Amino acid sequence: MTSGTRQKTETQRRRYLPSVERKREILDAALIEFSSHGYAAATIERIAARAGLSKAGIYAHYKSKDEVFEDLLETALTPSLKDDGMLPAAAGAALPEVVASYVDQMYDRLDEPIVMATFQLLITESRRTPELIRRWYDRMLEPRRIRDQAAVDEYVGNGIMRHSALTEHFMLSAAPLVMWIVMRMLYQDNDLPLSLEQVREVHKQLLLDALQPR
Amino acid sequence: MTSGTRQKTETQRRRYLPSVERKREILDAALIEFSSHGYAAATIERIAARAGLSKAGIYAHYKSKDEVFEDLLETALTPSLKDDGMLPAAAGAALPEVVASYVDQMYDRLDEPIVMATFQLLITESRRTPELIRRWYDRMLEPRRIRDQAAVDEYVGNGIMRHSALTEHFMLSAAPLVMWIVMRMLYQDNDLPLSLEQVREVHKQLLLDALQPR
Amino acid sequence: MTSGTRQKTETQRRRYLPSVERKREILDAALIEFSSHGYAAATIERIAARAGLSKAGIYAHYKSKDEVFEDLLETALTPSLKDDGMLPAAAGAALPEVVASYVDQMYDRLDEPIVMATFQLLITESRRTPELIRRWYDRMLEPRRIRDQAAVDEYVGNGIMRHSALTEHFMLSAAPLVMWIVMRMLYQDNDLPLSLEQVREVHKQLLLDALQPR
Amino acid sequence: MTSGTRQKTETQRRRYLPSVERKREILDAALIEFSSHGYAAATIERIAARAGLSKAGIYAHYKSKDEVFEDLLETALTPSLKDDGMLPAAAGAALPEVVASYVDQMYDRLDEPIVMATFQLLITESRRTPELIRRWYDRMLEPRRIRDQAAVDEYVGNGIMRHSALTEHFMLSAAPLVMWIVMRMLYQDNDLPLSLEQVREVHKQLLLDALQPR
DNA sequence: AATGAATGAGAGTTCATTCAT
DNA sequence: TATGAATGAACTCTCATTCAT
Numbered sequence: 001m002t003s004g005t006r007q008k009t010e011t012q013r014r015r016y017l018p019s020v021e022r023k024r025e026i027l028d029a030a031l032i033e034f035s036s037h038g039y040a041a042a043t044i045e046r047i048a049a050r051a052g053l054s055k056a057g058i059y060a061h062y063k064s065k066d067e068v069f070e071d072l073l074e075t076a077l078t079p080s081l082k083d084d085g086m087l088p089a090a091a092g093a094a095l096p097e098v099v100a101s102y103v104d105q106m107y108d109r110l111d112e113p114i115v116m117a118t119f120q121l122l123i124t125e126s127r128r129t130p131e132l133i134r135r136w137y138d139r140m141l142e143p144r145r146i147r148d149q150a151a152v153d154e155y156v157g158n159g160i161m162r163h164s165a166l167t168e169h170f171m172l173s174a175a176p177l178v179m180w181i182v183m184r185m186l187y188q189d190n191d192l193p194l195s196l197e198q199v200r201e202v203h204k205q206l207l208l209d210a211l212q213p214r
Numbered sequence: 215m216t217s218g219t220r221q222k223t224e225t226q227r228r229r230y231l232p233s234v235e236r237k238r239e240i241l242d243a244a245l246i247e248f249s250s251h252g253y254a255a256a257t258i259e260r261i262a263a264r265a266g267l268s269k270a271g272i273y274a275h276y277k278s279k280d281e282v283f284e285d286l287l288e289t290a291l292t293p294s295l296k297d298d299g300m301l302p303a304a305a306g307a308a309l310p311e312v313v314a315s316y317v318d319q320m321y322d323r324l325d326e327p328i329v330m331a332t333f334q335l336l337i338t339e340s341r342r343t344p345e346l347i348r349r350w351y352d353r354m355l356e357p358r359r360i361r362d363q364a365a366v367d368e369y370v371g372n373g374i375m376r377h378s379a380l381t382e383h384f385m386l387s388a389a390p391l392v393m394w395i396v397m398r399m400l401y402q403d404n405d406l407p408l409s410l411e412q413v414r415e416v417h418k419q420l421l422l423d424a425l426q427p428r
Numbered sequence: 429m430t431s432g433t434r435q436k437t438e439t440q441r442r443r444y445l446p447s448v449e450r451k452r453e454i455l456d457a458a459l460i461e462f463s464s465h466g467y468a469a470a471t472i473e474r475i476a477a478r479a480g481l482s483k484a485g486i487y488a489h490y491k492s493k494d495e496v497f498e499d500l501l502e503t504a505l506t507p508s509l510k511d512d513g514m515l516p517a518a519a520g521a522a523l524p525e526v527v528a529s530y531v532d533q534m535y536d537r538l539d540e541p542i543v544m545a546t547f548q549l550l551i552t553e554s555r556r557t558p559e560l561i562r563r564w565y566d567r568m569l570e571p572r573r574i575r576d577q578a579a580v581d582e583y584v585g586n587g588i589m590r591h592s593a594l595t596e597h598f599m600l601s602a603a604p605l606v607m608w609i610v611m612r613m614l615y616q617d618n619d620l621p622l623s624l625e626q627v628r629e630v631h632k633q634l635l636l637d638a639l640q641p642r
Numbered sequence: 643m644t645s646g647t648r649q650k651t652e653t654q655r656r657r658y659l660p661s662v663e664r665k666r667e668i669l670d671a672a673l674i675e676f677s678s679h680g681y682a683a684a685t686i687e688r689i690a691a692r693a694g695l696s697k698a699g700i701y702a703h704y705k706s707k708d709e710v711f712e713d714l715l716e717t718a719l720t721p722s723l724k725d726d727g728m729l730p731a732a733a734g735a736a737l738p739e740v741v742a743s744y745v746d747q748m749y750d751r752l753d754e755p756i757v758m759a760t761f762q763l764l765i766t767e768s769r770r771t772p773e774l775i776r777r778w779y780d781r782m783l784e785p786r787r788i789r790d791q792a793a794v795d796e797y798v799g800n801g802i803m804r805h806s807a808l809t810e811h812f813m814l815s816a817a818p819l820v821m822w823i824v825m826r827m828l829y830q831d832n833d834l835p836l837s838l839e840q841v842r843e844v845h846k847q848l849l850l851d852a853l854q855p856r
Numbered sequence: 857a858a859t860g861a862a863t864g865a866g867a868g869t870t871c872a873t874t875c876a877t
Numbered sequence: 878t879a880t881g882a883a884t885g886a887a888c889t890c891t892c893a894t895t896c897a898t
Contacts, residue, residue, distance in 0.1 A: 036341070037254075037341070038252060038253075038254060038338075038341070039252075040251075040252055040254035040255040041253075041254040122400065123337065123338070123396060123399060123400065124252075124337070124338045126399050126400045126402060127250065127251075127252070127399075127402060130402045130403065130404070133400055133401070133402070134404065137400075137401075145407075164419060164423070165415055165416040165419040165420070166416055166419065166420060168416075169408055169412060169413075169416055171407070171408070172390050172393060172408070172413065172416055172420075174393065175389035175390045175392070175393040176386050176389045178389070178392060178393040178396055179386060179388065179389040179392040179393060182337060182392055182396060185337060185340050185341075186336065186337065186340045186347055186351070187347070187351075188340060188341065188344045188347070189344070190344070190348065193359075193385070194383055194385070194386070198383060199383075199386065201379055202379040202380055202382075202383055202386055205378060205379040205380065205424075206379070206380060206386075206420065206424055209378070209423045209424045210419075210420055210423045210424070
């Protein structure tokens with residue numbers, strides 16, 4: 001949250017903000033509303049209230065609800081782009097360190113709640129936004145996948161990883177984390193039977209077992 | 215689907231059906247509408263049209279949209295109950311067969327499109343129905359998880375599986391499949407980079423690697 | 429209530445009744461529903477349930493909701509017709525007895541709850557049924573008013589009553605009771621500040637004061 | 643009515659009004675619709691049309707039909723509060739003047755059609771609004787009743803009025819007027835057998851007869 | 857005579873969006 | 878930039894009424 005929730009109170013006066021700042025506040029609000037109610041059930045009015053302006057105020061910055069949504073995903077998804085591929089380039093590192101670093105990177109990212117929220121939004125609203133997903137995929141996932149896959153191929157060539165079904169389709173290496181996220185969605189506020197930490201450990205172990213040369 | 219979609223045509227007259235049958239048709243229609251538009255964006259009118267009756271007709275069988283939704287999940291989720299736990303009880307079987315049978319069972323289930331659709335619905339609408347999810351979890355998942363976990367513990371005791379982080383939290387053994395389902399949701403109509411068959415093979419291999427005694 | 433409420437229970441089977449009897453039951457139910465919710469807010473379904481048959485069952489006896497309503501008023505209003513005018517014909521009676529008998533007759537009538545309910549219905553739904561009211565008025569009220577007025581004129585001629593504004597417009601002699609009925613409607617379930625008995629006493633006294641020759 | 647009915651015509655453009663003014667117009671319209679069709683049969687659409695805006699426009703000012711109704715009664719009933727008790731404080735006045743002034747005040751009030759309409763609405767819709775009635779009663783009727791009763795007690799003490807059943811329950815002194823209002827409701831557009839003027843005379847005479855010391 | 861299933865016509869309400877200010 | 882007022886379109890749900898049995 002860039003600047004804290006800005007819910008409107010009775011006493012608050014009109015605030016005139018430059019569009020860029022206002023948009024940030026609107027998107028902060030939109031992320032919360034969209035991800036907690038879904039696109040269709042979220043309302044411009046609630047987003048506006050949360051952002052501290054009026055319904056009509058939103059339309060000073062966006063032409064439509066849809067445009068808010070698109071800008072939200074666009075913005076939320078872009079920043080992560082900076083991260084270089086996640087597998088450390090094959091130095092002389094030993095497998096356990098490689099795996100640990102790879103897995104930790106993934107899990108650490110989830111500490112920012114925006115990442116989780118965005119990911120969930122992506123899942124639940126995927127049907128709304130095929131092209132958005134495509135763009136996101138082409139710009140974010142595919143390049144990394146290719147880089148990771150290349151790194152994996154090199155590790156395999158080096159004999160640091162053993163060739164296996166997993167090294168052929170390395171994207172599946174994220175599976176335990178993805179499953180945990182899904183479980184979290186399903187369980188809502190209830191207690192998950194597995195903590196993120198526990199999954200992380202199992203995750204590392206699984207990858208080690210699958211990649212360790214014999 | 216009893217007899218294909220039953221979209222109403224101009225010429226068609228009223229069809230009087232016993233409530234049980236009509237409900238089946240309504241739920242067939244509802245599954246399609248809910249899972250392709252989401253709960254909020256699905257409309258009673260479209261469900262009705264798809265089921266071949268009028269908007270008001272739905273209300274002769276259900277008190278509200280919500281009730282349709284609940285009955286849908288209830289009905290869609292209940293039948294699978296018959297499946298006994300999925301891990302074959304530990305006879306003298308060898309690990310590869312055990313794993314193959316376990317994995318195949320999971321994947322074969324997905325051939326019925328209702329299962330996929332329901333599962334996706336569950337994910338995207340989880341926020342609507344915490345209690346429903348709870349019920350489903352308590353009746354369907356938890357019992358099986360316990361049975362499977364017990365079977366695993368026995369296998370471990372027998373030395374057929376090796377003790378590992380995965381055998382401690384065996385529910386994670388479904389991860390690759392769950393990830394594929396999520397990918398399928400994200401990719402919508404686009405070509406997935408991985409076929410279900412490919413995932414199935416990786417899946418088996420992963421489990422073998424993780425469970426094979428050394 | 430002719431035969432007690434006949435609310436439908438789960439176990440009750442279909443009862444085939446001759447139309448006349450069924451109609452009586454329907455009207456019993458209708459009086460309750462119409463007078464407690466008003467014509468517009470009363471529903472055929474509730475009337476039917478109360479009468480112990482199905483919604484469609486009503487239509488075996490009446491062509492429409494309106495027809496039920498009309499028959500209800502028609503029936504509820506007709507029987508009282510038998511009562512001859514309420515003022516005892518001018519025998520040699522003394523005024524206090526005449527007044528007492530006149531007033532008591534009015535108040536005693538109200539013991540049948542149907543009378544109160546009908547009267548209230550008439551008031552609240554008067555706008556629906558100008559002609560019904562007209563008929564009722566022409567058949568019920570006007571004849572009695574004329575008879576009473578004639579009796580009053582005779583009493584005045586006899587010197588038993590003194591001529592006054594009230595003897596000119598004797599229909600106003602019902603005023604305190606009418607006011608009490610209105611108060612009862614307004615107060616609903618709350619405690620009225622005046623009991624029917626108290627009003628009756630005031631009523632008698634008022635008439636005596638107004639009619640007593642000086 | 644600020645400026646006559648404001649029915650919307652094809653050519654008329656949107657009129658933007660401050661909420662307070664618009665609400666006044668809405669309530670004007672609502673009074674007409676509610677009192678001529680009853681709460682249940684009145685529709686938001688008709689009220690809106692009569693007020694010169696769209697159905698949804700109503701909801702910019704009121705949350706629900708019920709809220710419109712409540713505000714209507716609230717508003718319609720409050721103003722009269724200003725009227726001090728209706729019986730002139732016991733100066734040395736003679737009874738005929740006291741009675742005349744008291745009665746005239748009551749009848750003059752009815753010249754504003756809003757008063758009649760509101761009163762009728764109160765009667766026909768009393769079942770919808772027990773609390774509203776209560777509030778109205780507590781704020782409007784009860785204080786005046788007490789004040790009037792006190793004044794009456796004083797008059798009786800002075801010997802200006804004679805003690806009687808009526809002075810004990812002085813609220814019944816309104817009875818002839820209430821009865822006339824009820825008759826007016828029943829008779830709808832037909833000719834009443836009694837004019838308001840006639841009732842007023844009878845009314846005065848009745849009170850005089852009942853209160854005149856002997 | 858009676859009913860369960862079905863429907864057309866509307867009702868109240870919501871909401872994205874526009875307009876005047 | 879910002880807003881309160883306004884609206885069209887759509888939605889859920891109700892209800893008197895009809896139909897097939």
